[in-house]
Amino acid sequence: MSAQPANPNVPPDHVSIEIDGVPMTAPKGSMIIQAADKAGIPIPRFCYHDKLSVAANCRMCLVEIEKMPKPAPACATPVMDGMKVATRSDKALKSQRNVMEFLLINHPLDCPVCDQGGECELQDLSMGYGRSISRFAERKRVVPDEDIGPLVATEMTRCIQCTRCVRFTGEVAGTYELGGMYRGENLQIGTYDGKPLTTELSGNVIDVCPVGALVDKVYQFRARPWELIARESVSFHDALGSNLYHHIRRGLVMRTVPRTNEAVNECWLSDRDRFSRDGLYADDRATVPMVKEAGQWREASWEEAVARSAQILRENGADRLGVLVHPATSNEEGALLARLAEAAGTGNLDHRIGQLDLSDAAVAEPFEMPVCEFSTADVVVIIGSNLRHELPLLHARVRRAWMSGAKVHVVNPVDFDFTFDVASKRIVAPSRIANELAGQALRDAANGGSRAVVIVGALAENGLHAASIRKAAREFADAIGARLCRVPQGANAVGLTRLGVLPASRDAQAMLSDARSAYLLYGIEPGLDFGDIPTALRALGGAQVVAFSHYACASTRAVADIILPIGLLPEIDASMTNLEGTIQGARAGGKLPGYARPGWRVLRALGGEINADGFDFTDLDGLRAGMQERDVVPAAGRAPDADGAGLEVAVSTAIYRSDATVRRSPSLQAHPLNIAPRAVVNPEDAGRIGISQGDTAKLATRDGTATLPLEVSAKVAAGTVWIERGHGATAPLGAGRVELGRA
Structure with missing residues (x-):
């Protein structure tokens, strides 16, 4: 007897099902709730989240399935060919309403004053599935709150034990900091040890919590959801360019939440982007234009400034002028800065202010592997990067690849x-990284993957040996058939590169080491943003400086002659180009604040004042219409001096000290990951020099000295x-080897 012919309308590896009378197909092995969501059929749920594993512990998604005697959870029941599901039948609705009644037995009735009111999933679903009165007359249980850090507030009496937060910290963040304690009605969610959350993604537990048990501690009680206006924006603290919404109340940014973009940040947001x-x-x-006269600052009108x-x-035109631009500057501002430099006749224009070795004329390049494919990589090689702090959400994707079997080197x-x-891991001094990449042992270990990727991070890109590491990384990636992804050093480094914010003559280090008579600084905090801060401050201190600035900080006031206050990304219309080369709008x-203006408006006024070409537009649309990419190939810079006595320096950026805005966030500065400045050395070096854990060490370079607490750890290469x-404590060191001794 011949086999039954396959249904031509059902794709391969799919089954035919029916939900609420609607015929459809669904992938084999998928759950009923996934098929219903795809078809737009609502099923109530609390514990289910499409980015987390299935727990099936809230039972709110019970549905009726033909030929099954009991309702089944839609989140944990796989589809089967010919299955007929009813989500709104009498049996299904009765089950869902009974579950809701049980959930509300111990839930506090504080909706009018609850800080989650107006955006609470439990509140919304109780309107449709809850009873008008409660049959529960016993005392409600009370759960003590726990202090889990400066970012997330707890109201654990509201918790319905959906375990979304537990699964997030375990599966996505990978820190396993939350869990269930006790049993039955005594079950509590907590941190076991009473310590604050240390994950760099902790704010996401606020988003996944369907009730008001975990809320934004910084935003708490400051506004109601219906008072807020959402504005689309992107992150400007790293090159990923996470998509987000700023929630605005009366012109003030009250909170920041993720905006779903599967290709970039999915539905997550790092704490740095959320709480900065x-x-x-x-x-x-900086709120008002200021000018310095006889060493004293005074306010000025925009016209005068x-x-x-x-x-x-x-x-100070031509070669006497240097233009230094922060790599998080928007595309629109970058395009005008390139025009302004051209009008001033100078080729001294650069945004690579933190990079010390540009002897190979390196510029930011888009990733060769799309971010969304990192989760499916089978071999990942990380070179010179604290990836978890540098790009937290990319690190999370690498973790997911590892969970699927990827090998990470x-x-x-x-x-x-x-x-x-x-x-495998090779912990070596910065000068030896290139040699390790050239070694056959590493190539053999990382070979064999069909979806291999090499990530080169900030510690490699900004160090004294960057050029040799970039060259070795390229050769290594080619040898193992991997795609090379060099992390752009700045939120918009790729965009500024495309728009020609690059030197036709002197790069950033060259125009600072050989001081110019005048500088235009754009969005830079001079005392902390440069790669070689002592050299930068010496050059700026002896020149005339026009500072387009977000903050009138002490270091800006010390070197500038004019401060022009400009808006930050959450306050302006702009576009940024992320590490994939994708242009994203904000x-x-x-x-x-005060008399601050969007940077493009101030640049337009300045360009008009010097009669420069390309500044005759009247609005942002006119500016964008004239923007075009510039093919500027910068000349190779001078190789830095990496020789000398002393220890090599491995410099990474502290996770919550990465830019001026992050450094000024009180909540992030209170985070456990924000560790005080220190010097960390290998035990071998500590023993040889004669210093030990807890000592105060003196570090001396050719440019300056610093006194820091000493930590001894075998995690640092000999x-x-x-x-x-x-x-500020590490800023005086500058570049070069360090002579280390007891203070």
Whole structure:
């Protein structure tokens, strides 16, 4: 007897099912709730989340299935060919209403004052599935709250034990910091040890919590959801460009939440992107144009400040002028800066302010592997990067690849903490990274993958040996058939590169080591943002400086002659180009403080003052219409001097000291990951020098000295001292080897 012919309308590896009378197909092995969601058929749920494993413990998604005597959870019941499901039958609705009644037995009735009110999943579903009165007359249980850090507030009496937060910290964050304690009605969600959350993704537990048990501690009680206006924006703290919404109340950014984009950040957001909003309203925010006269600052009108800035540009044109741009500057501002430099006749224009070795004329390049494919990589090689702090959400994708069987190999000067196991690691001094990549042993270990990727991070890109590491990484990737992904050093480094914010003559280091008579600084905090801060401050201190600035900080006031206050990304309409080369737009949300203006408007006024070409537009649309990519190939810079006595320096950026806005966020500065500045050395070096854990060490370079607490750890390669930049205490060191001794 012949086999039954296959249904031509059913795709391969799919089955035919029916939900609420609607015929459809669904992939084999998928769950009923997934098929219903795809068809737009609503099924109530609390514990189910499409990015987390199935727990099936809330039972809110019970549905009726033909020929099954009992209702079944839609989140944990696989589809089967010919299955007929009813989500709104009497049996299904009765089951869902009974579950809702049980959930509300112990839930506090504080909806009118609850800080989750108006955006609570339990509140919404109880309106449709809850009873008008409660049959429960006993006392409700009370769960003590737990202090889990400066970012997330707890109201655990509201918890319905959906375990979404537990699964998030275990599966996505990889820190396993939350779990269930006790049993039955005594079950509680907590951290076991009472310590604060240390994951860099902790704010996402706020989003996944369907009730008000975990809420934004910084935003709590400051506004109601119906008072807020959402504005689309992107992150400007790393090159991933996470998509997000700023929630605005009366012109103030009250909170930041993720905006789903599966190709970039999925539905997650790093704590740095979520909580840095505090920094927008720092006390030293630049709010009014200022000019310096006889060493004293005074407020000025925009007309006076722009006219004085134009005078400095006219008096110091051509090679006497240097234009230094922060790599998180928007595309629109970058395009105008390139035009302004051209009008001033200078080729001294650069955004690569943190990179010390540009002897290979390296520029930011888009990733060769799309971010969404990192989760399916089978071989990942991480070179010179604390990836977990540098790109938290990319690190999470690498973790997912590891959970699927990928092999991760690491070449670093520091054995950084990751949330995945590594198949091999080579912890060597920065000068030896290139040699390790050229070695056959590593190539053999990393070979054999069909979806291999090599990641080169900030520690490699910004160090004294960057050029040799970039060359070796390219050869290594070609040898194992991997795609090379060099992390752009700045949120918009790729966009600024495309728009020609690059030197036709002197690069950033060259125009600082050989000081110019005048500088235009754009969005830079001079005392903390440069790769070689002592050299930068010496050059700026002896020149005339026009500072387009978000903050009137002490270091800006020390070197600048004019401060022009400009808006940050959450306050302006702009576009940014992320590490994939994708242009993403941001809408103005928060109001500009005081007399600050969008940077493009100030640049337009300055360009008009010096009669420059390309500044005759009247609005942002006119500016964008004239924007075009520039093919600028920068000349190779001078190789830095990496020789000398002392220890090599491995410099990474502290996770919450990466830019001026993050550094001014009180909540992030209180985070456990924000560790005080210190010097970390290998035990061999500590024993040889005669210093030990807890000592105060003196570090000396050719440019300056610093006094830091000493930490001794075998995680640091021998012959290396590891410090984190972004702190005032480490800024005086500059570049070069370090002589280490007891203070």
